[in-house]
Amino acid sequence: MSERVRLNPSLANGVLEAAERGAIAASRLTGGGDKMAADQAAVDAIRTALNEIPMRGRIVIGEGERDEAPMLYIGEEVGTGEGPETDIALDPLEGTTLCAKAWPSALSVISIAPRGGLLHAPDTYMNKIAVGPGYPDGVVDLDADSATNVKALAKAKGVDPAQITVCVLDRDRHDEVIAGIRSVGAKVFLIPDGDIAGIINTTNPEIGIDMYIGRGAAPEGVLAASALRCVGGQMKGRLYFRNDDERERATRLGVTDFDKIYDLTELASDDVIFVASGVTRGEMLDGVRWRGGDVETESLVMDSARGTVRRVRTRRAATA
Secondary structure, rough: OOOOOOOHOOOOOOOHHHHHHHHHHHHHHHOOOOOOHHHHHHHHHHHHHHOOOOOOOEEEEEOOOOOOOOOOOOOOOOOOOOOEEEEEEEEEEEEEHHHHHHOOEEEEEEEEEEEOOOOOOOOOOEEEEEEEOOOOOOOOOOOOOOOHHHHHHHHHHOOHHHOOOEEEEOOOOHHHHHHHHHHOOOOOEEEEEHHHHHHHHOOOOOOOOOEEEEEEEHHHHHHHHHHHHOOOOOOEEEEEOHHHHHHHHHOOOOOOOOOOOEHHHEEEEEOOEEHHHEEEEOOOOOOOEEEEOOOEEEEEEOOOOOEEEEEEEEEOOOOO
């Protein structure tokens, strides 16, 4: 089944092109204070690019349900209508506030897999915990408190807890998580937004983030899991519902066990191609750079089937 993605290089190239166009479109509005306009610009650019790719694509994670999103809605068909059947998860502008305020780490993110290869996560929250590659299975436990998880990871890494750094979204709901991390001497790396980047940062030792803990959007959890699948990281998540409407959304997407803990291989169950293009400069990627009549992007391209991770810089005419 996964061969359809792995053996078609044009898919990776097409998805990279789409993410780059989304990043460029959003960057034109960086710092402008209008996060909705920046997001819409990225949506428009990515949708146009996806429709140029020879595939029969289906959006499984996008801008929302059809009645809420005119484009890139869940269930929308994209591509030329010829070629492999694929499922696509995307966040055209991950970190809309980051872009609007010209803060670091805004991204355009797309993941593509064979049909059925990505969890159709409802637009709810998800409690998440993630670590990068190189640790024994089960080193982290979603049901354990943050202090316990820090100590377990430190033991597996062979270091003191004080040498562990945990990325957490800066939200009041995470006060207990943060206190637990600090109680064992570990460091907390707080981010204002953008937990896809926060989770992916655990895969790069040079950044110095060992673990991610916290509650963020469930769709972004699937995108982050796609990246982790490519490099052998670990992630677990459980849907978190704030009201009956969110439970109904989940039911419509086939969720029957509201307490289920999803493993990485359930969030992204087949081989994936994952692409993230920087909109604003962050720990992981440079942002879009305008150089006279040209524009330059930097992207991360991961392919789980090939086991490859590429960092791609592209320069093109600013009018392209």
